[in-house]
Amino acid sequence: NQSDGATGENEIIAGTAPGFPPFEMKEGGDLVGFDIDHLEAVVDETDYELTGWKEFEFGSLIQSLNSGEIDVIAAAMTINDERKEKLAFTDPYYSANQSVLVQTGGDFEPSSLDDLAGRDLGAQSGTTGESIIEDEVDDANYRSFENYVYAVQELERGTLEAIVIDQPVAETFAANRDVEIAFTFETGEKYGLGVRQDDDGLREALNEGIAAVEESGEYEEITQEWFGE
Ligand code: GLN
Structure with a gap:
C-alpha cells in the first residue's frame, strides 16, 4: 500500500x-x-x-x-x-474526565461550567476540551492554542482565566506549574x-x-x- x-x-x-x-x-x-x-x-x-x-x-x-x-x-x-x-x-x-485549570491563588474560583460564562478561556486546538467550551459555555471569550503548554503559560501570566483540559494532564500541570484545578467534571472519555x-x-x-x-x-x-x- x-x-x-x-x-x-x-x-x-x-x-x-x-x-x-x-x-x-x-x-x-x-x-x-x-x-x-x-x-x-x-x-x-x-x-x-x-x-x-x-x-x-x-x-x-x-x-x-x-x-x-x-x-x-x-x-x-x-x-x-x-x-x-x-x-x-x-x-x-484509558479513561478520563475533564478539569478546569485556573491560576494558583487567583481570584477566579469557578465551580461549574456555568461559572465560565463570559470568561477568557483556552484549550488546545481540536480537542474535546475545546468542543466543551464551544458547545457548553455561554459567551466565552475563547482562544485556541496549538498546544496546551502555551495555554498554561497564559494562565500563569493571568492573560487567560481558565483552561479546559483532560483531568490527568490537568493534575500533571497543577503539580509542576503555577496553576491549580478549580473543579473536575465527568465526561467519561475513553482514549x-x-x-x-x-x-x-x-x-x-x-x-x-x-x-x-x-x-x-x-x-x-x-x-x-x-x-x-
Ligand atoms: N483527550 C482529548 C481529546 O481527544 C485531548 C487529547 C490531547 O490533547 N492530546 O480531544
Whole structure:
C-alpha cells in the first residue's frame, strides 16, 4: 500500500503530539510518556514493527494519518463519533474526565461550567476540551492554542482565566506549574489508538496487543511508571 507511512509491509510509524504530560512530552530532547511506552508494548505483541515516531500538533494528527505520513495515532485521543467519520479507533485503553485549570491563588474560583460564562478561556486546538467550551459555555471569550503548554503559560501570566483540559494532564500541570484545578467534571472519555478506516488488519492486531498488555500486567507497570506516586 503506497499510502502507508512506512515502506515495509508490516512496518508502521506512529504519530503523537507532545506537550500533553504524562501521556506524551519531550524530556531532554526525547519523546517520552505513557502513550509512548504503551504503544511500544502493544506493537511488541503483534506481527507489526514500530519503526519510528513523528510529532505533530494535536489538531493535525488525523490529517497526517489519512495522508499516510503515519499509520497509527497514540495521543490520548478520545474516541467519539465525529472522529469516527475520519478514522477508526482501537478498543479503549484509558479513561478520563475533564478539569478546569485556573491560576494558583487567583481570584477566579469557578465551580461549574456555568461559572465560565463570559470568561477568557483556552484549550488546545481540536480537542474535546475545546468542543466543551464551544458547545457548553455561554459567551466565552475563547482562544485556541496549538498546544496546551502555551495555554498554561497564559494562565500563569493571568492573560487567560481558565483552561479546559483532560483531568490527568490537568493534575500533571497543577503539580509542576503555577496553576491549580478549580473543579473536575465527568465526561467519561475513553482514549483509543487511531488508524486509517481501511486498516482493519492493523486495528485488529492492535486490539489483540492492547488486551495482551493488560493481561500480562505490563499495563499496570506502565501506569505505575507514569502515574505512580
Ligand atoms: N483527550 C482529548 C481529546 O481527544 C485531548 C487529547 C490531547 O490533547 N492530546 O480531544
